Amino acid sequence: MSEEIITEARAWRWLLTRCDNAACQPLPGPLAPAAHEVLDLYGPILEPDTIAIGQLGQSLDGRIATHTGHSQYVTGPEDIRHLHRLRALVDAIVVGAGTVASDDPQLTVRDVEGRNPLRVVLDPEGRLAADHKVFAAGGPTTLVLHKPGHAPDHLPAHVERAELPVETIMADGEQRERFAPRRVRDHLEARGLNRLLVEGGGRTVSRFLAADTLDRLHLTIAPMIIGSGRPGITLPPIDSLSRALRPPFREFRLGGDNLYDLDLRSKP
Numbered sequence: 111m112s113e114e115i116i117t118e119a120r121a122w123r124w125l126l127t128r129c130d131n132a133a134c135q136p137l138p139g140p141l142a143p144a145a146h147e148v149l150d151l152y153g154p155i156l157e158p159d160t161i162a163i164g165q166l167g168q169s170l171d172g173r174i175a176t177h178t179g180h181s182q183y184v185t186g187p188e189d190i191r192h193l194h195r196l197r198a199l200v201d202a203i204v205v206g207a208g209t210v211a212s213d214d215p216q217l218t219v220r221d222v223e224g225r226n227p228l229r230v231v232l233d234p235e236g237r238l239a240a241d242h243k244v245f246a247a248g249g250p251t252t253l254v255l256h257k258p259g260h261a262p263d264h265l266p267a268h269v270e271r272a273e274l275p276v277e278t279i280m281a282d283g284e285q286r287e288r289f290a291p292r293r294v295r296d297h298l299e300a301r302g303l304n305r306l307l308v309e310g311g312g313r314t315v316s317r318f319l320a321a322d323t324l325d326r327l328h329l330t331i332a333p334m335i336i337g338s339g340r341p342g343i344t345l346p347p348i349d350s351l352s353r354a355l356r357p358p359f360r361e362f363r364l365g366g367d368n369l370y371d372l373d374l375r376s377k378p
């Protein structure tokens with residue numbers, strides 16, 4: 111009797127549940143090529159005990175939106191599906207307040223099978239209005255991190271809040287208060303949230319990268335040139351290319367886009 115070929119959908123379900131009941135069951139059979147790719151792409155995210163993975167979808171010229179903030183869509187449906195898969199594999203999604211203000215995302219798992227993670231919004235000033243989708247009743251839990259004395263009391267009672275100290279940094283030529291990425295990660299890990307997706311926007315992902323607080327970065331490049339607008343990764347200036355980051359990477363095709371899976375922990 112020939113063995114049943116493992117489909118992509120079955121491989122995905124296996125990734126979601128593989129270590130349930132404290133035992134990791136092997137997949138019983140040969141893999142279809144798409145099943146192989148799913149295991150190859152997402153397997154490394156599930157291996158370590160704790161992980162923080164950043165993601166951005168950008169144009170060839172490194173933009174994630176126009177100067178007005180129009181961003182739907184830079185990357186194609188396969189990348190959006192990939193984003194939903196990343197969400198389904200983590201304990202918490204982290205976004206900056208700017209992304210909630212400009213994109214009003216839901217941050218839920220909808221395109222694929224899987225459960226919703228906790229949604230974490232970094233809003234030091236507690237300034238976001240209550241009518242954003244992440245604060246609506248009936249969805250997964252949202253946690254707002256704010257600085258001491260700035261609890262967003264105007265938000266509905268089902269929104270969780272936690273206080274975290276800030277540090278003062280220079281951003282866009284001005285002094286601003288931001289959370290140190292390591293402090294955010296430590297705070298969430300102390301709550302048992304060991305797998306984090308830093309989903310956006312460009313400034314938040316860049317700050318986590320600059321602070322060496324990401325283990326992997328998934329950058330999807332769409333064959334589009336915007337030519338101006340909001341940048342993806344922006345790091346402090348370097349004088350010499352010898353100081354540029356050149357992490358080991360893997361490349362995956364997502365429809366018409368290319369995904370770079372950067373391994374920020376291994377040395378090249």
Ligand SMILES: Nc1c(N[C@@H]2O[C@H](COP(=O)(O)O)[C@@H](O)[C@H]2O)[nH]c(=O)[nH]c1=O
Pocket residue numbers: 166167168181182183184185186189190193209213214215216217218309310
């Ligand atoms: N437009 C755009 C992205 N936009 C981002 O997608 C998310 C939408 O969340 P939701 O409302 O739950 O569907 C949110 O984080 C938003 O900032 N992402 C990408 O990878 N590529 C794109 O072209």
